[in-house]
Amino acid sequence: MTYVGIIITFVFINNFILAQFMGLCPFIGVSKNVESAVGMGFAVTFVMSIAALATWAIQNFILVPLNIEFLQTITFILMIAALVQFVEMFIQKSSPSLYKALGIYLPLITTNCAVLGIALIAVRSDYNALESFVAGISAGLGFLLAIVLMSAIREKLDSEWVPEPLKGTPIAFITGGLMALAFMAFDKALLNNLIG
Amino acid sequence: MKGLKTFSRGGIHPHGRKNLTNKKEIVTADIPETLIVPMAQHLGAPAEVVVAAGDEIKEGMLIGKPAGFISAAVHSPVSGTVKEITDVYLANGMKSSAVVIEKEEGFIPAEKTKSDSWKSKTPQELIEIVKDSGVVGLGGATFPANVKYMVPKGEKAEYLIINAVECEPYLSADHRLMLEKASELIEGLRIISKMVEPEKVAIGIEINKPDAIEIMRKQAEAENFDLEVVPLKLKYPQGDEKQLIKAVTGREVPSGGLPIAVGCVVSNVGTVNAVYEAVALGKPLYERTVSVTGLGVKNPGNFLTRVGTPISSLLEACGGIIDNPAKVVVGGPMMGFSIYDLDTPVTKGTSGILILTDEESGSGSRTACLSCGRCVSVCPMGLNPTKMFKFVDHDDYDSAMQNNLMDCKECGCCAYACPANIPLVQGMRLGKKMARKKKVS
Amino acid sequence: MFKEFSKGLIKENPVFVLALGLCPALGVTSKVVNALGMGAGVIFVLLGSNIFVALLKNFIPEKVRIPAYIVIIASFVTIVEMVMEAFIPSLYESLGVFVPLIVVNCVILGRAEAFANKNNVGTSILDALGMGIGFTLALVAIALVREILGAGTVTLIPVGSWDGIITIPGLSQSPARVFSLAAGALLVMGYLQALINWATTKKAGESK
Amino acid sequence: MSEEMKLKISSSPQIHSPASTAKIMWIVVVSLIPAGVWGVYAFGPRSILVLAASILAAVASEYLMGLVFKKSTLADGSAVLTGLLIGYNMPAEVPIYIAVLASVFAIVIVKWTFGGLGTNWMNPALAGRVFVFFSWTGGMSRWSMPHMVPDTVSGASPLGFLKTNMMTFSGTSSGPMDFLAGQNYPVDSYMDLFIGRIPGCIGEVSALLLLIGGIFLIILKIVNWEIPVFYIGSFALLTWIFGGMGFGNGFFSGDILFHLFTGGLMLGALFMATDMVTSPITRKGMIIYAIGCGFLTFLIRFYGSFPEGVSLAIILMNIFVPLINRATQPVKFGNLPKEKKND
Amino acid sequence: MINRVIYAFLSVGILGGALGLALAYAAKIFAVKKDERVGALEEILPGVNCGACGYPGCSGYAEAIVMEDAEMTLCSPGGAAVAAKIGEIMGAEVNVSSEKMVAQIMCRGTRETSKTKFEYDGIQDCNALHSSFGGDKVCPYGCLGLGSCIDVCPVDAIAKTEAGYLEIDRDKCISCGKCIDVCPTGVIKMIPYNARHIVACNSTDKGGVVRKYCSVGCIGCKMCEKKSPEGGFKVENFLAAIDYSAEGSRAEAVEVCPAKCIIDLDVVE
Amino acid sequence: MTDMLKTGSKLALICAVAALCLGAVNMVTEPQIAKFRAAKLQEALGQVSPGGAIGEEVAADDAVVISYYPVEDSGAISGYILNLKGAGYGGDLIILASFKPDGELIGSVLMEHDETPGLGKEAENDWYMKKYLGFKGGNIPTSKTQLSQADADAISGATITYTGIGNALIAGSDFAVELGGK
Numbered sequence A: 001m002t003y004v005g006i007i008i009t010f011v012f013i014n015n016f017i018l019a020q021f022m023g024l025c026p027f028i029g030v031s032k033n034v035e036s037a038v039g040m041g042f043a044v045t046f047v048m049s050i051a052a053l054a055t056w057a058i059q060n061f062i063l064v065p066l067n068i069e070f071l072q073t074i075t076f077i078l079m080i081a082a083l084v085q086f087v088e089m090f091i092q093k094s095s096p097s098l099y100k101a102l103g104i105y106l107p108l109i110t111t112n113c114a115v116l117g118i119a120l121i122a123v124r125s126d127y128n129a130l131e132s133f134v135a136g137i138s139a140g141l142g143f144l145l146a147i148v149l150m151s152a153i154r155e156k157l158d159s160e161w162v163p164e165p166l167k168g169t170p171i172a173f174i175t176g177g178l179m180a181l182a183f184m185a186f187d188k189a190l191l192n193n194l195i196g
Numbered sequence B: 001m002k003g004l005k006t007f008s009r010g011g012i013h014p015h016g017r018k019n020l021t022n023k024k025e026i027v028t029a030d031i032p033e034t035l036i037v038p039m040a041q042h043l044g045a046p047a048e049v050v051v052a053a054g055d056e057i058k059e060g061m062l063i064g065k066p067a068g069f070i071s072a073a074v075h076s077p078v079s080g081t082v083k084e085i086t087d088v089y090l091a092n093g094m095k096s097s098a099v100v101i102e103k104e105e106g107f108i109p110a111e112k113t114k115s116d117s118w119k120s121k122t123p124q125e126l127i128e129i130v131k132d133s134g135v136v137g138l139g140g141a142t143f144p145a146n147v148k149y150m151v152p153k154g155e156k157a158e159y160l161i162i163n164a165v166e167c168e169p170y171l172s173a174d175h176r177l178m179l180e181k182a183s184e185l186i187e188g189l190r191i192i193s194k195m196v197e198p199e200k201v202a203i204g205i206e207i208n209k210p211d212a213i214e215i216m217r218k219q220a221e222a223e224n225f226d227l228e229v230v231p232l233k234l235k236y237p238q239g240d241e242k243q244l245i246k247a248v249t250g251r252e253v254p255s256g257g258l259p260i261a262v263g264c265v266v267s268n269v270g271t272v273n274a275v276y277e278a279v280a281l282g283k284p285l286y287e288r289t290v291s292v293t294g295l296g297v298k299n300p301g302n303f304l305t306r307v308g309t310p311i312s313s314l315l316e317a318c319g320g321i322i323d324n325p326a327k328v329v330v331g332g333p334m335m336g337f338s339i340y341d342l343d344t345p346v347t348k349g350t351s352g353i354l355i356l357t358d359e360e361s362g363s364g365s366r367t368a369c370l371s372c373g374r375c376v377s378v379c380p381m382g383l384n385p386t387k388m389f390k391f392v393d394h395d396d397y398d399s400a401m402q403n404n405l406m407d408c409k410e411c412g413c414c415a416y417a418c419p420a421n422i423p424l425v426q427g428m429r430l431g432k433k434m435a436r437k438k439k440v441s
Numbered sequence C: 001m002f003k004e005f006s007k008g009l010i011k012e013n014p015v016f017v018l019a020l021g022l023c024p025a026l027g028v029t030s031k032v033v034n035a036l037g038m039g040a041g042v043i044f045v046l047l048g049s050n051i052f053v054a055l056l057k058n059f060i061p062e063k064v065r066i067p068a069y070i071v072i073i074a075s076f077v078t079i080v081e082m083v084m085e086a087f088i089p090s091l092y093e094s095l096g097v098f099v100p101l102i103v104v105n106c107v108i109l110g111r112a113e114a115f116a117n118k119n120n121v122g123t124s125i126l127d128a129l130g131m132g133i134g135f136t137l138a139l140v141a142i143a144l145v146r147e148i149l150g151a152g153t154v155t156l157i158p159v160g161s162w163d164g165i166i167t168i169p170g171l172s173q174s175p176a177r178v179f180s181l182a183a184g185a186l187l188v189m190g191y192l193q194a195l196i197n198w199a200t201t202k203k204a205g206e207s208k
Numbered sequence D: 001m002s003e004e005m006k007l008k009i010s011s012s013p014q015i016h017s018p019a020s021t022a023k024i025m026w027i028v029v030v031s032l033i034p035a036g037v038w039g040v041y042a043f044g045p046r047s048i049l050v051l052a053a054s055i056l057a058a059v060a061s062e063y064l065m066g067l068v069f070k071k072s073t074l075a076d077g078s079a080v081l082t083g084l085l086i087g088y089n090m091p092a093e094v095p096i097y098i099a100v101l102a103s104v105f106a107i108v109i110v111k112w113t114f115g116g117l118g119t120n121w122m123n124p125a126l127a128g129r130v131f132v133f134f135s136w137t138g139g140m141s142r143w144s145m146p147h148m149v150p151d152t153v154s155g156a157s158p159l160g161f162l163k164t165n166m167m168t169f170s171g172t173s174s175g176p177m178d179f180l181a182g183q184n185y186p187v188d189s190y191m192d193l194f195i196g197r198i199p200g201c202i203g204e205v206s207a208l209l210l211l212i213g214g215i216f217l218i219i220l221k222i223v224n225w226e227i228p229v230f231y232i233g234s235f236a237l238l239t240w241i242f243g244g245m246g247f248g249n250g251f252f253s254g255d256i257l258f259h260l261f262t263g264g265l266m267l268g269a270l271f272m273a274t275d276m277v278t279s280p281i282t283r284k285g286m287i288i289y290a291i292g293c294g295f296l297t298f299l300i301r302f303y304g305s306f307p308e309g310v311s312l313a314i315i316l317m318n319i320f321v322p323l324i325n326r327a328t329q330p331v332k333f334g335n336l337p338k339e340k341k342n343d
Numbered sequence E: 001m002i003n004r005v006i007y008a009f010l011s012v013g014i015l016g017g018a019l020g021l022a023l024a025y026a027a028k029i030f031a032v033k034k035d036e037r038v039g040a041l042e043e044i045l046p047g048v049n050c051g052a053c054g055y056p057g058c059s060g061y062a063e064a065i066v067m068e069d070a071e072m073t074l075c076s077p078g079g080a081a082v083a084a085k086i087g088e089i090m091g092a093e094v095n096v097s098s099e100k101m102v103a104q105i106m107c108r109g110t111r112e113t114s115k116t117k118f119e120y121d122g123i124q125d126c127n128a129l130h131s132s133f134g135g136d137k138v139c140p141y142g143c144l145g146l147g148s149c150i151d152v153c154p155v156d157a158i159a160k161t162e163a164g165y166l167e168i169d170r171d172k173c174i175s176c177g178k179c180i181d182v183c184p185t186g187v188i189k190m191i192p193y194n195a196r197h198i199v200a201c202n203s204t205d206k207g208g209v210v211r212k213y214c215s216v217g218c219i220g221c222k223m224c225e226k227k228s229p230e231g232g233f234k235v236e237n238f239l240a241a242i243d244y245s246a247e248g249s250r251a252e253a254v255e256v257c258p259a260k261c262i263i264d265l266d267v268v269e
Numbered sequence F: 001m002t003d004m005l006k007t008g009s010k011l012a013l014i015c016a017v018a019a020l021c022l023g024a025v026n027m028v029t030e031p032q033i034a035k036f037r038a039a040k041l042q043e044a045l046g047q048v049s050p051g052g053a054i055g056e057e058v059a060a061d062d063a064v065v066i067s068y069y070p071v072e073d074s075g076a077i078s079g080y081i082l083n084l085k086g087a088g089y090g091g092d093l094i095i096l097a098s099f100k101p102d103g104e105l106i107g108s109v110l111m112e113h114d115e116t117p118g119l120g121k122e123a124e125n126d127w128y129m130k131k132y133l134g135f136k137g138g139n140i141p142t143s144k145t146q147l148s149q150a151d152a153d154a155i156s157g158a159t160i161t162y163t164g165i166g167n168a169l170i171a172g173s174d175f176a177v178e179l180g181g182k
């Protein structure tokens, strides 16, 4: 698949949030306002792209040569966990305000399915190193897109009188559901027609 | 009407109904037996009462002295006895202390004669006279005129702009003033020019007053006064000084700044007349023209009214009002206040009294905001009223302030246009009040 | 003691209240049987990891806490995956790709971090059971709604000759397919959560 | 004035424009009626049933939600309008339960979940339509020919017919009209499309009557002209540039007229993208939004797997509206760059 | 086969070791000093984020205590218990003298019992209403009843009764004072939690005037002073007030008050 | 420094032990899994098999056909089982299909896919695949218009899947003919 294809696929068609059910916890948790959503989106994009690349290396330099692919999950997640922690320490040092906004969700990027998800998908799709990286970035951007849109909507909803029991996460889920409904416009046929 | 000047953004065209009164000559209203003269008739600190119950006072005598830099003197509108000092509600819903005066029997207002002695006075002395006469802006804001005419050091008034827009529907007091007192106004302009020393003097008049445009042009020419008469396209709130300056000069007063920041001083025509009377006639400000109008009044008209006159007495002069008016409004219909007590007194800032029927007030039931954007597109200040309102509605005053709540001048365009009937202006007021309250605590 | 167990069921239900582990909660719930299988897998992994984290909490250095935990978790997941594939292939078939997803289920690391890390083995086991069962209950609830609306069926574990599928007449001919897709999953999740909010606040109001 | 009579105190302004929510909604309903009458005339009495079902379901849902949330909102007319638009977006042969469920979804899930009129961020009618379309694709594809058209092929809207048959088509044709003629599809001229002598949803086929209604609304200033103009304009431009490629005609050869008068574009651009609740608040925002709608409609119609694309494009852009609103705040008066301050 | 197990052991071990080393190193260079006490304080603060302390929420207060030496007794919801715990964490002695106070609305007038002077059409907010002539009630002292206090109360302690006046549930109130700040008429007062009675009127107008506009207003007749002298009643400015340090019975005053404006909070109507 | 080493080695230890355990488990489960997979394949093959002995898998150099198994019945080639890759709505479709040497389709199952439940996923069912059976080459239906009204309705809403499978089967049929009984 071409790079353009990879980008379109992961940003729109297989949007991790709206079509793949991956990365929902931070999507719901950190989308209360646009600023922190943007921060989280970029953090995830960054981690995903690096993770896709790093796990590609593990797969092709360690697991495949040694024929120990059954260790995929454990090695990938180990790598990701270490990476996230690294990013966390870095942000904490360089931007305390961002750190405060992302709060408990930064560590949760570790368990953000999206990161492991993109690593596994990239490996299973036999992407080369650059393709893996592009896939990582695109999937991250797809996450960014979804979470920023969601946060803008939630900010708007903040100034409406949403019925009491629906306030907070329930309305976020329903909003996400309606977004997903609309995103069904982006289907695989669209991709095929666009890039042949 | 192409090519006429106006301001660029926002604005509305409410129904005018000026024809109820704009052909009616100004008549002097009867002075009632009892007058209630409030101390807070102007922007700034209320005046301090300097008389006591039982005092005998004369017409034009000082009864309240300014209590600070931004404050204004208050004079007795009649001769008589001080009955009591009490608290009253003003039309704007605020409380003020007031001097209640019993008119002396057989009181006849003094005749004033014009004198030219002001020509030999320095600008500073003239400003003192204006101050001592308690002249405030009669365009609505009632800002002490002497403060305004004291151009701060380092600033230069290029323009003196006379605000004869009278963009509020219904009102015609300024219009009549120009028709009936053009000559006095030119004299007033000479006086103000001496204080402010502008390079140019312009007068902005909306095109719905062609006779006034005509007469001001002729009179200035006749008296050899260099006055630029600027006919303006009809649009509310052109009478607001920021919009007027934009329309006349194309300049935008910076947010939070004063007209002088763009080299302008703006005065209402009524104020010009008041300055003329104070300086040339030696008559302090205790009388003004009030339009009494609306479909609920039997005989609408313009009345030269003493400050302190209860509204009910003016209404009698108009032959009374209909049985069940929807609202009684003091001021114009866009910026004015509805009142519940017809004994509320006329003050220096009272430009009109409206008796509105249901048909005119046209209020419908409130629904949720439709995000239609009408409020945004009509706001002359380039604000987002619905957004600010929603913040206020959720008690989030900080966010409202961040969305420029303080730039709102409560012109009412937004609330007028809103199809959902949302009391946007009241929201802005509440927001400002609560934000201030929060700051204090 | 019992509180450690019961809190996970409703009061601190990982899915509805803590909003963790959302992806599998939505990803596998198009069929009830998947929800059950996923729940079983999660309970096992939660138990294993909670026990080991509680045991090793003093051994593991602070700086590599999360990597260490996640390695422990990943080991259990891989074990589940391999064992399931080898010995109960039919269940593995129906769960497919969702088994490795357990690794990244936020609930598990969340509990390791928030609970096992600070408590002893006994209470950690109770916590794991409570959370795991709460998680399973939530999944089953979501799956029931989604499958009934979205497919007109309820798919349970096949027993003997019964294929485990209950078909709802009428609905199964023209189900609201959206509910079996991503959009429907999110909607159902939202409304169930709102329902729980409403019920709990109402209860709080009544007990007053 | 009698003693007991109490005056009303309210904040300024003391007068109000004649505009009101209910008036706006009912005027939109009225301006939609001609197109609906045409639809009923073309597709027969069953369309009345569909319209009635969707409107009744919408009104009933609104009423019930009003009971739940203790507001009475039926009079504002928005539920009737939503129901009407849903009916307009249904083929005449649709199973009634689909029309009903679309209305219920629109009013209960899309509108009242967020708090009722004005609070929803997605167009209820369109979301309802898209929901039933994805849920019951088959039922939503039961087209019928208008009764005045000889029924030569089984009913399919021109765009749907084009899309499915292009997939397996191997001959050549110069454009959509030629293609349809070649396949014996009973459309002879652009006039058929413009007047509405084609299969399609009940209210979408008569481009002519929709245009009249839409222009009426623009003149009354109930809808802003920016949204329909930029929507239709950007879509037409893209169609012209890229639309001919599918027929091997290269750039700048798309059949604009064909695409403008088919597939609910007029209904969408004039009456649905313009829903003020779900469109941006500033003029600049509206333009961005409308161009986005045009682009997405083009993308989905020409490259997606769905034949028309208007509903999906609009609800996709609805998602962007809060963000657009954030980005296009009005610039306040007197907020000048430093150097520009004095002249 | 066994080879693979060894490879697995070695490769993952090495990978883990390398990452562990890297993280340990990174932890050193990116070290951020964080005061443990902030977290500890956050845990003991009640977490209602009511703002009574004057800081942005509980965590803001926690930070302020550690960083800015803020007073340790500012958390009114937490009361003495929390203040003591704060002291423990900060290693300082904290004197808490406090008896729990709760807010009460000193007015039971409704639009039925009290005359109005105009018909109000506008935002349903007490401050907005109050800006117009002090509100639509003729009585300028009483509760306007639009419930601005309800909106600001962080614990939903205030509710409108069926009769139309507002009541504060003293068991819920955490004495944050927000309602007092927001109320434009000043009709909300703090009283001790244990107090059983309030004089539900805030009007200092003369009895005759009050009687004209309100049927449940205190007319300053001094019956309470006379009948329950040990109850701490005191009439000043034509308005009765209770000195809660007096501990005698107030039951008789409740009985005799002609305006029935002395309310026994334990009696549920 | 020693602190760092200690941290590193502890993590190393945990990882290594975990890997060791997994290795051990894997030693047990892997053969089991392999056995199961083989059995599954056999079952599928048996399902589509025209009857006879299924030969060794032969890799194919073709865009659609991944590999094939010749089937021998009493010494002669009685057919082929083909491993086909088609393009569906949600991605690749892996189909196992058997053809007579003259290209007639005798059996097929959908092995792997990513289609939508209720739409393309219906192709997992027997009744769905039956619509193709008995045809050969270009006659294998790929479009609704080639079906009866009832059949067309049954696949309505998922024509992409239907066309995708049909196209793959056509290619398979042609491939089988080309093999020419070898």
Ligand SMILES: Cc1cc2nc3c(=O)[nH]c(=O)nc-3n(C[C@H](O)[C@H](O)[C@H](O)COP(=O)(O)O)c2cc1C
Pocket (backbone or CB within 6 Å): B070, B139, B140, B141, B142, B143, B147, B148, B149, B150, B151, B152, B240, B241, B242, B258, B259, B260, B264, B265, B266
């Ligand atoms: C603190 C303060 C100082 C002012 N100083 C001046 C001044 O120096 N010159 C001037 O022309 N106007 C001055 N103004 C008056 C304002 O420009 C303006 O005329 C007044 O606020 C009412 O305007 P409005 O009716 O448009 O609201 C001052 C106003 C305030 C509040």
Ligand SMILES: Cc1cc2nc3c(=O)[nH]c(=O)nc-3n(C[C@H](O)[C@H](O)[C@H](O)COP(=O)(O)O)c2cc1C
Pocket (backbone or CB within 6 Å): B136, B137, B138, B139, B140, B141, B142, B143, B148, B163, B164, B165, B166, B167, B168, B237, B238, B239, B240, B241, B242, B266, B267, B268, B269, B271, B272, B335, B409, B410, B411
């Ligand atoms: C919305 C709005 C409308 C106004 N309309 C008028 C008007 O029609 N005529 C006028 O003289 N002043 C009007 N003013 C007041 C002017 O802004 C300004 O205060 C006045 O022209 C200054 O002159 P003065 O100080 O002599 O009153 C308006 C103010 C506002 C905020």
Ligand SMILES: Cc1cc2nc3c(=O)[nH]c(=O)nc-3n(C[C@H](O)[C@H](O)[C@H](O)COP(=O)(O)O)c2cc1C
Pocket (backbone or CB within 6 Å): A184, A187, C181, D134, D137, D141, D164, D305, D306, F088, F089, F090, F115, F116, F117, F119, F120, F121, F155, F156, F157, F158, F159, F160, F161, F162
């Ligand atoms: C949610 C959704 C899922 C879909 N899944 C499939 C699918 O599994 N297989 C398929 O061929 N088409 C699928 N489609 C594509 C469309 O239905 C496509 O328009 C259809 O294949 C056209 O067939 P028709 O001509 O029978 O309506 C799906 C569409 C949607 C909206």
Ligand SMILES: Cc1cc2nc3c(=O)[nH]c(=O)nc-3n(C[C@H](O)[C@H](O)[C@H](O)CO)c2cc1C
Pocket (backbone or CB within 6 Å): D024, D025, D028, D078, D079, D081, D082, D085, D106, D111, D116, D117, D118, D119, D120, D122, D123, D124, D125, D126, D222, D223, D271, D272, D273, D274, D275, D276, D277, D278
């Ligand atoms: C010009 C205009 C267009 C409208 N279009 C729609 C629409 O497409 N769908 C809909 O449900 N309601 C529409 N409404 C009605 C109303 O705005 C809608 O129900 C709200 O979104 C409900 O909050 C429209 C209203 C107006 C004034």
Ligand code: SF4
Pocket (backbone or CB within 6 Å): B378, B379, B380, B381, B382, B383, B384, B385, B407, B408, B409, B410, B411, B412, B413, B414, B415, B424, B425, B428
């Ligand atoms: S009242 Fe304020 S917000 Fe409304 S239009 Fe006027 S300036 Fe703008």
Ligand code: SF4
Pocket (backbone or CB within 6 Å): B368, B369, B370, B371, B372, B373, B374, B375, B376, B385, B386, B414, B417, B418, B419, B420, B421, B422, B424
């Ligand atoms: S005019 Fe009224 S309805 Fe329209 S956006 Fe503004 S507040 Fe909302």
Ligand code: SF4
Pocket (backbone or CB within 6 Å): E105, E126, E142, E143, E144, E145, E146, E147, E148, E149, E150, E166, E182, E183, E184, E185, E186, E187, E188
């Ligand atoms: S804020 Fe004051 S006036 Fe308003 S309801 Fe509460 S107590 Fe009454």
Ligand code: SF4
Pocket (backbone or CB within 6 Å): E102, E103, E152, E153, E154, E155, E156, E157, E158, E168, E172, E173, E174, E175, E176, E177, E178, E179, E180
């Ligand atoms: S009743 Fe008043 S003091 Fe008590 S908690 Fe509520 S707002 Fe705070």
Ligand code: FES
Pocket (backbone or CB within 6 Å): A021, A022, A023, A024, A025, A026, A111, A112, A113, A114, C020, C021, C022, C023, C024, C104, C105, C106, C107
């Ligand atoms: S991000 Fe939490 S389970 Fe996926």
